[in-house]
Amino acid sequence: MENSTADPTPKRIAVVTGSNKGIGLETCKQLLSKGVKVVLTARDEAKGAVALEKLRALAPTDVVFHQLDVADPRSVEAFADFVKTQFGKLDILVNNAGILGKPPRSQLPPNSVSTGETYQGAEDCLNTNYFGAKRVTEALMPLLLLAQSPRIVNVSSIYGKLQYIPSKDLQKEINGIDTLTEDRLDELAQSFLNDFKNGELGKNGWPTQSSAYRVSKVAVNAYTRLLAKRYPTICCSCVDPGFVKTDMNGNAGILPVQEGAKIVVTAALLPDGSPSGLFYDANQVASYE
Numbered sequence: 001m002e003n004s005t006a007d008p009t010p011k012r013i014a015v016v017t018g019s020n021k022g023i024g025l026e027t028c029k030q031l032l033s034k035g036v037k038v039v040l041t042a043r044d045e046a047k048g049a050v051a052l053e054k055l056r057a058l059a060p061t062d063v064v065f066h067q068l069d070v071a072d073p074r075s076v077e078a079f080a081d082f083v084k085t086q087f088g089k090l091d092i093l094v095n096n097a098g099i100l101g102k103p104p105r106s107q108l109p110p111n112s113v114s115t116g117e118t119y120q121g122a123e124d125c126l127n128t129n130y131f132g133a134k135r136v137t138e139a140l141m142p143l144l145l146l147a148q149s150p151r152i153v154n155v156s157s158i159y160g161k162l163q164y165i166p167s168k169d170l171q172k173e174i175n176g177i178d179t180l181t182e183d184r185l186d187e188l189a190q191s192f193l194n195d196f197k198n199g200e201l202g203k204n205g206w207p208t209q210s211s212a213y214r215v216s217k218v219a220v221n222a223y224t225r226l227l228a229k230r231y232p233t234i235c236c237s238c239v240d241p242g243f244v245k246t247d248m249n250g251n252a253g254i255l256p257v258q259e260g261a262k263i264v265v266t267a268a269l270l271p272d273g274s275p276s277g278l279f280y281d282a283n284q285v286a287s288y289e
């Protein structure tokens with residue numbers, strides 16, 4: 001016989017992108033421990049299956065897996081359909097998937113003067129870290145808007161601070177949240193890539209070290225602020241998890257994943273009525289500059 005008693009407080013549903021390892025996987029674990037249902041995602045089905053086994057050991061009924069490659073529009077569309085069919089709404093989106101766009105320093109030859117960056121790496125980096133987060137957010141937005149108290153957390157970096165863009169004009173334009181638009185932010189990301197291709201990064205005021213990663217995270221931060229302005233019912237935050245020991249930096253980081261994920265989870269579970277459009281690090285609210 002069916003139990004007709006409706007659960008008075010149904011669990012919140014969270015999606016974490018790039019959650020087969022690193023900060024994303026640990027974010028899933030911590031969300032599960034706080035009573036949130038988690039949609040674990042990975043671009044690689046096999047890696048996702050291994051991660052799912054780990055999480056099912058902790059919370060057998062509160063985690064599901066679905067493939068999601070944030071750089072692939074068709075994968076994002078199929079994923080959004082899955083969430084819609086399975087849950088009908090979404091409470092928490094954590095845009096965590098990210099790449100450095102070049103080999104970590106520890107994998108470059110000793111005394112190398114090369115930055116290790118290539119145009120293809122830079123394009124992949126922007127397409128994953130910035131356009132990927134935007135693609136997933138747009139696809140899931142209708143479901144987020146159906147939740148009672150939705151949250152978006154964009155996992156950024158200290159390199160998302162405007163100070164890492166040398167040009168004062170670019171800094172000023174990107175910081176001008178009242179006049180900046182999403183279209184203009186996309187145009188700036190594209191002009192960065194054009195300048196990279198033409199060898200004109202330094203001349204045009206872009207960073208020349210870890211340039212794509214820095215620009216992608218600056219764009220993620222600005223996008224977070226634009227989202228907060230456009231969707232006043234959603235609490236949108238971006239976070240710097242700190243220098244965390246993961247594959248991204250060849251495990252050279254100093255913080256354990258538990259510490260990095262804690263900052264992400266705190267932003268994901270901010271109390272109702274918390275301010276939106278802020279950047280957080282371990283010391284709480286951080287400056288965008």
Ligand SMILES: NC(=O)c1ccc[n+]([C@@H]2O[C@H](COP(=O)([O-])OP(=O)(O)OC[C@H]3O[C@@H](n4cnc5c(N)ncnc54)[C@H](OP(=O)(O)O)[C@@H]3O)[C@@H](O)[C@H]2O)c1
Pocket residue numbers: 017018019020021022023024042043044047068069070071072095096097098099128132155156157158240241242243244245246247248249253
């Ligand atoms: N570690 C740090 O010190 C640090 C500092 C600041 C910010 N962050 C940010 O934290 C986030 C997580 O990084 P991490 O340190 O945990 O690195 P990580 O261990 O390398 O994990 C990155 C995750 O993103 C996934 N990913 C990459 N491209 C993807 C795509 N196109 N679609 C879906 N998933 C994709 C990876 O999947 P695969 O396994 O398939 O590659 C992996 O699951 C990133 O946004 C990163 O920029 C990290």
